[in-house]
Amino acid sequence: MNTTYSTIPDQELLNRFYHDGDNKWLGQLLQRYTVLLFGVCMKYLKNEEEAKDAVQQVFEKAIKELGKYKVDYFKSWIYMVAKNHCLMQLRDKGKLPKELSEQMMATPAEDVNHTEHLQKDELLERLTIAVTELIPEQRTCIELFYLQKKSYTDIAASTGYSLMQVKSYIQNGKRNLKMILLKQQNNGR
Amino acid sequence: MADNLLDILNQRDDLTEQELLQYLQGNLTPEERNAVEQRLSSSDMMSDAEEGLRMADEKKMRHAVADLNKQLSHQLQQQRRKRKHKPVPNQSLIIITTFLILVLIVLAFLVIYKMKNG
Numbered sequence: 144m145n146t147t148y149s150t151i152p153d154q155e156l157l158n159r160f161y162h163d164g165d166n167k168w169l170g171q172l173l174q175r176y177t178v179l180l181f182g183v184c185m186k187y188l189k190n191e192e193e194a195k196d197a198v199q200q201v202f203e204k205a206i207k208e209l210g211k212y213k214v215d216y217f218k219s220w221i222y223m224v225a226k227n228h229c230l231m232q233l234r235d236k237g238k239l240p241k242e243l244s245e246q247m248m249a250t251p252a253e254d255v256n257h258t259e260h261l262q263k264d265e266l267l268e269r270l271t272i273a274v275t276e277l278i279p280e281q282r283t284c285i286e287l288f289y290l291q292k293k294s295y296t297d298i299a300a301s302t303g304y305s306l307m308q309v310k311s312y313i314q315n316g317k318r319n320l321k322m323i324l325l326k327q328q329n330n331g332r
Numbered sequence: 333m334a335d336n337l338l339d340i341l342n343q344r345d346d347l348t349e350q351e352l353l354q355y356l357q358g359n360l361t362p363e364e365r366n367a368v369e370q371r372l373s374s375s376d377m378m379s380d381a382e383e384g385l386r387m388a389d390e391k392k393m394r395h396a397v398a399d400l401n402k403q404l405s406h407q408l409q410q411q412r413r414k415r416k417h418k419p420v421p422n423q424s425l426i427i428i429t430t431f432l433i434l435v436l437i438v439l440a441f442l443v444i445y446k447m448k449n450g
Contacts, residue, residue: 166408182381185388195396223375294365
């Protein structure tokens with residue numbers, strides 16, 4: 144990647160492309176994501192050659208679509224293009240697991256922070272209580288990860304859970320905590 | 333330490349490719365690892381990329397990435413060349429047509445003016 148442009152933010156590169164139509168900006172922008180897109184496609188397709196073909200098709204789609212309409216959040220957009228492309232491929236091959244089919248064509252979830260207006264102390268108090276309401280596995284992983292700053296592998300080693308379980312307990316624990324906070328907030332109204 | 337719990341609500345999506353690759357190579361301290369993982373847990377794209385890159389053969393991945401970047405540059409260059417060689421519409425034809433239309437308008441105006449004033 145050309146280092147001259149490495150400090151220009153994504154949105155600025157995209158704006159320059161929209162402004163003068165020069166696709167060198169698009170090239171700079173897309174190359175920033177080659178490794179990440181390869182990783183995303185690899186996760187779903189589980190084969191290096193297929194992942195490579197998928198990234199190439201994602202690039203082609205991006206070049207075509209970005210010339211037609213304006214995209215505001217490039218990173219989320221290109222991620223959804225890549226993910227949907229992989230899920231479509233899996234569906235066509237009849238390899239799409241049920242839980243993934245439910246995610247198909249999903250738009251990036253807007254993570255609205257409903258707790259913005261709460262004071263830090265109040266929020267912390269509510270969070271501390273909310274953590275106690277989690278199932279034990281999620282509570283343990285959340286505490287080790289956020290309070291004791293342990294890495295996934297350290298948590299897996301100290302709890303006996305697999306790495307995947309640790310990630311899943313943290314991810315689901317986070318989601319549940321946000322839901323508990325939201326519920327508390329709605330009940331308090 | 334309890335303050336760290338507030339990190340759960342932070343949505344930091346600023347992990348770079350370089351940091352992710354360093355993380356995958358295991359070149360980070362435990363604190364740095366935790367910091368990367370906290371950001372991974374806030375970004376679906378990074379988290380998916382991390383999982384995929386972990387299962388990819390590094391040599392194949394590097395080859396694929398180099399090929400993809402080369403193909404991308406080639407494709408964009410071709411597009412640029414095509415656009416450069418696109419025939420431009422004949423300028424003189426446009427000028428002559430505009431001139432003729434203007435003459436016709438003036439003539440039409442004169443005819444109508446003469447007819448009205450006898």
